[in-house]
Amino acid sequence: MIVIERTTALSSVQDEGRFGALHYGVGTAGVMDPLALRLGNALLGNQPDDAVIEIPLFPFRMRFTRDCAFAISGGDSPAMLGERRIPAWWVAQAREGEVLTLHASRFSARSYLHLPGGVDVPQVLGSRSTQLRGEFGGFHGRGLQQGDSLSAARDAYRGAVDFGIASPRLSLCNSPDGVPQIRVLPAAEYGAFTAESVARFWQQQWRVSPQSNRYGYRLDGEGLVAKAPLEMRSHGIIPGVIQVTHSGQPIIQMRDAQPSGGYPKLGTVIDADMWLLGQVPVGSKVQFVEVNWAQADEAERDQQRWLAGICQRIDDYRRCPL
Structure with missing residues (x-):
């Protein structure tokens, strides 16, 4: 073929x-x-x-x-x-x-x-x-x-x-100044980082490093600081989880991520924005927006409704072109 x-x-x-x-x-x-x-x-x-x-x-x-x-x-x-x-x-x-x-x-x-x-x-x-x-x-x-x-x-x-x-x-991308806004839920070790560095995580724009691939996106920017040295046993992780390395640089786990890791988890990219994150070119910038569980759930439902509607219109035209 x-x-x-x-x-x-x-x-x-x-x-x-x-x-x-x-x-x-x-x-x-x-x-x-x-x-x-x-x-x-x-x-x-x-x-x-x-x-x-x-x-x-x-x-x-x-x-x-x-x-x-x-x-x-x-x-x-x-x-x-x-x-x-x-x-x-x-x-x-x-x-x-x-x-x-x-x-x-x-x-x-x-x-x-x-x-x-x-x-x-x-x-x-x-x-x-x-x-x-x-x-x-x-x-x-x-x-x-x-x-x-x-x-x-x-x-x-x-x-x-x-x-x-x-x-x-x-229809779906919120990108003021051309920088995609990626919504994130705080994760288990969110409170382990200083208030100043957490605020900086939300405020600054992060660059997707050339060391990024299907396994993970490494982000360049001013690193995060833990309140105290933090050592963790390896535990389960999934795509979308944002871990923070010992150097303070975040890594977003992507589709080929391994199923476990030991770095602390700062947040998780919501499912509704994983498609947008997956399309960010290496060298481009992203900015993160904090959301809660209810907002993440609403974003997913809104996207699924939009997707169902456009797929139905595609099917109608494909079967009966004007």
Whole structure:
């Protein structure tokens, strides 16, 4: 169906993630931008969790070996299908032999390529996501390489093509001055840090360090100070948890995070903002906003209502184009 012509080993097959195996020491993996997964799959009439190719470095180039519909999501830069410009967040029809090239965006870190029925790879522990550290799942347990050939799980797509949606950033992203506002719940060791450094955590803008990846985002800024030396036994952690190293620099655990760690936990990024955090490019800045449990729950419900509404409108148009 497709052959990879240019990529890096950081491109991988992912779905929503691998859940229920943390007690075995197996992390969740999965897409860094779950909103893009849902919306791109909706554009093709796929199931919400169908596997996709996640692309974090560009340009990414692939060739279609047969006629095939596809969708792109996540990134906010247009793609090129041969000599034809394809908008972001779009579903299109490719012909056999055509080459699709995806380019980097100033505003987003990752793009996703969707195929009819999803990328056809076997499930491992209930997920098709690539677990890069454990070298299983996805496409042979590794990142994609030049020459890899992948297939769609469904032979054909029936529905409208050459249509798309506006970027979710226009509806859901709160980014004054272009700096994303990421909402955070205080966590267990929040009170272990001085009031001055905690206030600074909320007030300053943090830069996503070049030492950031799918395992974790290291943040550059004026570090936090503990009230007293703090040593902890390793304990369970999940994506979104913000830990503070001995140097005072925060690390946000991301999708490939290990299931346990011993650094104190300052806070946790709310589920509703993990998609936005996953799209922050390395070198960009973020600012954190404190919320309580009720506000986090309301944000999640609001986002799910928005998502259900736009997916329904996509489905209506895909079935009955104007």
